[in-house]
Amino acid sequence: KVNIMVSFLLSNTWLLDHSRVFFSVYCSSWLLYLCVSQCSAKNLKNISELFYYAQKAVLHPTGPLYCPEEKEMKPSCIKSLTRIFKVSDLDNDGILNDKELNFFQRTCFNMPLAPQALEDVKNVVRKNMTDGVEDNGLTLKGFLFLHTFGCDDDLELHQEYLFPLLKIPADCTTELNHNAYLFLQSVFDKHDKDRDCALSPEEVKDLFKVFPYMPWGPDVNNTVCTNDQGWITYQGYLSQWTLTTYLDVQRCLEYLGYLGYSIICEQESQAAAITVTRNKRIDLQKKQTQRSVFRCNILGARGSGKTSFLQAFLGRNLLRKIREDHKSFYSINTTYVYGQEKYLLLHEVMPDFDFLSEEDLACDVVCLVYDVNNPRSFEYCAKVYKQYFMDSKTPCMMIASKSDLHEARQHYSLTPLDFCRKNKLPSLFK
Ligand SMILES: Nc1nc2c(ncn2[C@@H]2O[C@H](COP(=O)(O)OP(=O)(O)OP(=O)(O)O)[C@@H](O)[C@H]2O)c(=O)[nH]1
Numbered sequence: 143k144v145n146i147m148v149s150f151l152l153s154n155t156w157l158l159d160h161s162r163v164f165f166s167v168y169c170s171s172w173l174l175y176l177c178v179s180q181c182s183a184k185n186l187k188n189i190s191e192l193f194y195y196a197q198k199a200v201l202h203p204t205g206p207l208y209c210p211e212e213k214e215m216k217p218s219c220i221k222s223l224t225r226i227f228k229v230s231d232l233d234n235d236g237i238l239n240d241k242e243l244n245f246f247q248r249t250c251f252n253m254p255l256a257p258q259a260l261e262d263v264k265n266v267v268r269k270n271m272t273d274g275v276e277d278n279g280l281t282l283k284g285f286l287f288l289h290t291f292g293c294d295d296d297l298e299l300h301q302e303y304l305f306p307l308l309k310i311p312a313d314c315t316t317e318l319n320h321n322a323y324l325f326l327q328s329v330f331d332k333h334d335k336d337r338d339c340a341l342s343p344e345e346v347k348d349l350f351k352v353f354p355y356m357p358w359g360p361d362v363n364n365t366v367c368t369n370d371q372g373w374i375t376y377q378g379y380l381s382q383w384t385l386t387t388y389l390d391v392q393r394c395l396e397y398l399g400y401l402g403y404s405i406i407c408e409q410e411s412q413a414a415a416i417t418v419t420r421n422k423r424i425d426l427q428k429k430q431t432q433r434s435v436f437r438c439n440i441l442g443a444r445g446s447g448k449t450s451f452l453q454a455f456l457g458r459n460l461l462r463k464i465r466e467d468h469k470s471f472y473s474i475n476t477t478y479v480y481g482q483e484k485y486l487l488l489h490e491v492m493p494d495f496d497f498l499s500e501e502d503l504a505c506d507v508v509c510l511v512y513d514v515n516n517p518r519s520f521e522y523c524a525k526v527y528k529q530y531f532m533d534s535k536t537p538c539m540m541i542a543s544k545s546d547l548h549e550a551r552q553h554y555s556l557t558p559l560d561f562c563r564k565n566k567l568p569s570l571f572k
Pocket residue numbers: 442443444445446447448449450451460493543544545546547
């Protein structure tokens with residue numbers, strides 16, 4: 143009905159002025175409004191604009207982003223934008239230079255900005271704040287002043303984005319491919335600020351700032367190689383990623399999502415980072431494999447030396463004590479097979495004989511560890527072998543640990559050596 147109102151107002155200029163005042167007072171006391179527009183169905187005044195604003199209000203609500211009472215962005219919005227800023231800041235210097243800003247622009251809006259447009263954007267920020275532009279690039283403050291990326295209305299990353307569909311058939315394993323390792327290498331370089339090829343606790347914290355939670359606990363330092371200070375080395379860092387990909391590929395996809403893998407590497411999804419290996423049975427038939435990660439489960443009676451064995455694989459001796467709550471049941475490191483680098487993952491299985499799960503038994507090779515100094519320890523290995531592995535195709539080897547100590551006679555009908563001979567196991571490893 144605005145056509146009636148307009149003609150009425152036009153005949154009374156005083157009222158016209160005051161109606162504007164009334165409108166603005168009315169609107170500012172009602173905070174949910176997004177915009178105010180006059181329209182008329184009779185005169186077709188502002189009809190398309192009305193539909194445009196209505197659609198915009200539904201599809202791109204500002205509610206999750208902006209608090210109109212405080213006239214500032216909501217904390218969740220700031221957190222998301224900070225994450226985006228850190229992912230886009232490829233050299234991690236705290237400033238988005240023209241290249242990084244253009245990358246962000248291309249990723250979000252599918253087109254780069256012309257050099258002049260880049261300058262204009264920075265000038266807008268310069269005009270509005272003093273510390274929004276530094277070294278001719280956007281600071282986080284300047285970036286926050288500007289905008290938003292890949293979030294739903296709750297400002298959480300989409301589940302479809304974090305967990306893209308990836309089918310893993312039975313008897314197949316998951317590994318990172320070459321491009322994913324290159325990406326992870328660049329993430330490492332970005333955060334290894336002092337270039338010592340290891341991540342200090344601060345550097346680890348900085349690396350995971352784009353995550354909603356800290357994904358690595360203190361056990362990781364006992365899972366992979368560290369330097370003299372106990373900091374995770376480059377090798378250790380890649381090993382930990384390899385382990386996560388092998389044991390829990392969904393987690394790996396999620397983590398890569400937080401790091402912005404698919405965006406930075408311009409891939410359809412994080413699934414592009416994963417190689418699903420050929421069925422293990424086919425590998426065994428053909429006696430060939432393309433795999434680069436192999437799993438070895440370590441079984442043995444309590445106190446037989448399993449943890450020490452896992453730690454020795456990371457180059458550590460018994461002097462290094464591990465806090466019980468920092469203990470890891472995995473260790474992973476690289477090893478060479480016919481001149482090719484492979485990852486070997488060792489998994490310590492809990493010695494409760496009656497509770498061996500399928501996961502405890504499924505692996506590429508089994509190590510049965512007994513303590514030469516403990517006369518009761520071989521019996522456990524013999525029992526486990528006979529019950530679970532005698533008829534399986536999984537290769538087994540017997541390890542005599544603590545060979546620096548006196549060798550006690552084992553309480554078992556056969557000596558360990560005779561047991562190996564009888565069952566055609568490789569000769570004892572000491
Ligand atoms: N002398 C000697 N002691 C060892 C050796 N390996 C392990 N030990 C000691 O044996 C004890 C048990 O070793 P762990 O590695 O904890 O054995 P474990 O099988 O993991 O023990 P649980 O986790 O309790 O089943 C520790 O006190 C180690 O220091 C070795 O090669 N020589």
